[in-house]
Amino acid sequence: MKISKKAKMVRDKMKELFVVEKPENEEKGKRDIKKIARDFWYGKPHEERRLGDLYIGDTGLYKHREWRGFVDTMYYFNMIWLYNYGHMVMDIMKFGGGPVKGVVNFSKGLMRYRWMGQTYLTVMHWFDRGLEGMRGPILRGSAWHYRGMVCETIRQFQEMFASDKKLHGGRESEQWKHNIAHNETVSGSIFYGFHDVLEDIPLEMIPYFVTCHVNNHTVLNYIDAAQSIGLPSDPCPMCQAEYGIFVLDDYPDFAPTMITSNEACDGSVATSVIQDWFLNRPLFAMPQPMRYDDPLVQEHCQREIEECWKFIEQQYGVPFNWEMYCKYAEEQNKLTAFEHEKWDVAANTPYYPINGVAQALYRIYYSQDGNRPIWHEIDAHVRKIMNHTVKNKIVTLPKTRHRVIAWSCAPLYYSSWCTWAYNCWGLNCVINMDSLMFDQFLRTDTYEHALEDLSWYNEKAPMRAMAVGGHEHILSLWDYMERFNCDMVVMYDQLQCKGMQGIHGVFEDEFRKRNIHAIWVPHALPDKRTVSRKEIRKIISDYMITVMREEPLDPTLVDFEDDSSW
């Protein structure tokens, strides 16, 4: 039969999009019914999964999603895919002030902002990348963490859209007048004393930070925009992206004031200066000390926080409410207490039901964002799962060959590298540096104690806590390695972080001296063009092959393209 050219093209395209090629060495004609039934019900054994065969070219899309066995596939479909799509719609309506208003504001934001329309609709693929190959309780526990982050992200952008002057004809609504905009690196805990009256919303967290994890294409526009007006290209690309949003006029105008921080380097100070220019409204800069161990800086740091509160009181006419501060600080302490329980299980057992990427992202998100009801809801789900795995001694990542600690600042465009590393090499990333920051309870017995702890909390913020807080903090790696029973380090090498570059050699020496297996992973935080994800994988694989002399668990994951993927 003659097939027309068009029909052949369609057939080839369908094959490319949907058909998984059988491996060359697979025996043809033989069908083991028992094995097929077993694979259908339980999923294929780890070594037979061939996850790399599921990808379509370099897009990161799947010819079909992974079959994880009947129970886990149904769980993924019902409780992750359907559940999250459904709840996203509900969250849009709930946080947008009702079904109609919520959907209208969401649509306006979608049409107006690149970071919204290009990024967040791809969110289920963010789940897919992070949860690939996961089975049983770790699939469930990690997915709950993702659900928490999605819910809070929707809350924040719906709050922004509802009061955004750009979406409402330049009108300064009552909601606009009651919002405080702040750097994503100013912790939400600063605003607990105003919480029920004023709404604090980090300005760059949703337009920039979260986008890099969900769809790493978007941020490149902002980095390029920053450089297009003659700003230098060598500072931290995180700072470049944060002010690039302003250069491109892609920031929502949702608040009458702005509070900034120097988190955690000079590049960030430049961000504040540029934001001060573009926002052109009252701005309070709240610098925090870098070398925070110096006792002389404590009083200064506390005074900065009090000055910030005074600024808010004057700008909004709302007094700081001590009772309210205590209420939310105590709520936050419950989150910190549960985090310690999680660390305990992660450190001392193989029963921890959270994978590396979910641990890292959830922890940095909620501790930076501050107390919100969704975090308590998620923790309740995770506690149930964790109690179950510990009680029944369920090993959650059974193919673990090495327990890894990831140190320094992570590549935002490849936060899911640890999922790949487990599937391909059995590397179990137990904990990472950013999870360990903000490790501070907030006392509420006296005002003085509260202020002291709050300033400590902010001094222990991401990057500052270890990376630029002084060499004694970054070198605490050895203590944490021991505490979390890790035998390997993945050492992030942020190529544009001058602070971390300065201590590179010290680490090299220490790794050699202590005979520690460490893999240096270079990256440029949000910018995937400097070191691609494929290059990161190659560096890890080369180390595993040449130094560790190990064989991959899934050979299809050693070398594949994903340059065009989200």
Added chain:
Amino acid sequence: MKIILKIFGILAAVYAALFAVFYYDLDGKFIYYIFEPMMVRRYDNMKREDTLKTPYDMKEDVMKEE
């Protein structure tokens, strides 16, 4: 009874269709090949305010001295 069966049948068909969307990653393929390029074209061609024209001067009375 017939109506209940009909409703059940429709729900089952919708559920099966959604499973097909999920399993064959049709949501991802739609966003990747159709929706995202369309939106990117829109954002690329969007008329934007020239933020560089924002005046840069000192603001007065931002913090009142006590």
